[in-house]
Amino acid sequence: MSYYQNNNFNPNGGFQNMNNQNNMSGFYQPSNQFSFPQGSMSFGNNPSGNQGNDSNGLGVEPDPLPRGILYAFSTKGYPHEPPLLEEIGINFDHIVTKTKLVLIPTFSQNVLSQEILNDSDLSGPLLFFLLFGLFLLMAGKVHFGYIYGVALFGTVSLHNLSKFMNSSQPSTSQSKLQFFNTASILGYCFLPLCFLSAIGIFISLNNTLGYVMGSFFVFWSTWSSSGFLNSLLQLHHARALIAYPLLIFYSVFALMAIFV
Structure with missing residues (x-):
């Protein structure tokens, strides 16, 4: 409880308390004074340690997404929500990095990070196989079934x-292919x-x-993949x-591009 001192001065001497009913040795408690129980309000830190679903750490719930057919096609999302391509495992940075490493077959093995090596993205390979079959089709060769x-x-x-070769190396037991x-x-x-099949369109x-x-x-692809x-x-x-x-x-794919 908080008490406030009444500082109303009486000319006859001393101080006068304006509220006689709440008189307590010259102090009184105003009627508009509120007391909050401990732990009823928190600013920033929750005493119970449970933040719930607050996204900003201030105990404030995020605004719900609007409902309706028109809002179903909007790009609005919750704060700190990862992009859709990242959730389904498509990383454009890894795609560009691995493509550059293939285009430069003389890269050093020290350039390859473990994150790039463990990447299992198949969007780039599917695109390359589709381009290879499309270029063969433009050259008058239909081999989509053979390709896949x-x-x-x-x-x-x-x-x-590769698994058999990996199991024969005791130092690589930690790497799981x-x-x-x-x-x-x-x-x-x-x-x-794909470059070879594209050249086959013209000559x-x-x-x-x-x-x-x-x-x-073929030697280019072999050198890159072996690296x-x-x-x-390892x-x-x-x-x-x-x-x-x-x-x-x-070499099997090169034969598809060379011979009719």
Whole structure:
């Protein structure tokens, strides 16, 4: 309880209390004075330690989203809500980074971070396979079924082979290779073969020049993918060994682009 001193001065001497009913040794409690129980109000910190659903730490609930058909197509969301593409696992920064690393096949393994290696994004590989089939279609070759069939069979085979190579390395027991990691690496390194199929639209590849260009783009894809897998599996002096099955895998797609 808070008490206030009455400072009304009486000329006859002393101080006079204006409220005789609440007189307590010259002090009184005004009627408009409020007392709050301890813990009834909090500013910033909640004494009970339970913040509930407040988003700003002040005990204030966020405004609810408006309802209705028109607002269903709006871009308004709750504060600190992640974007939709990030929630479904599509990261444009990783897509651009991995594409640049494929386009520069002489990259150092130190450039590859563990976050990039463990990325299992398949949006880029699906786009590259679709472009490869579209360029072949523009050149008069319909091979969509063969493309996705060979890609699926080759990815499963190379993934199992990579797991066997990883299990033979005692120092890499901490790295766990997932199927989608292998599929993502093989799909991103498929990009050079899209250039080969695009060139086949304008000139015939069933000649010496086409064989040379096909060998070049296959070696490009093989070198890039072997670098990714070698860094992911942490293999020592085994890049040539893992590059051999990758060379066979990408050569099948080059044959689709060269021959009718």
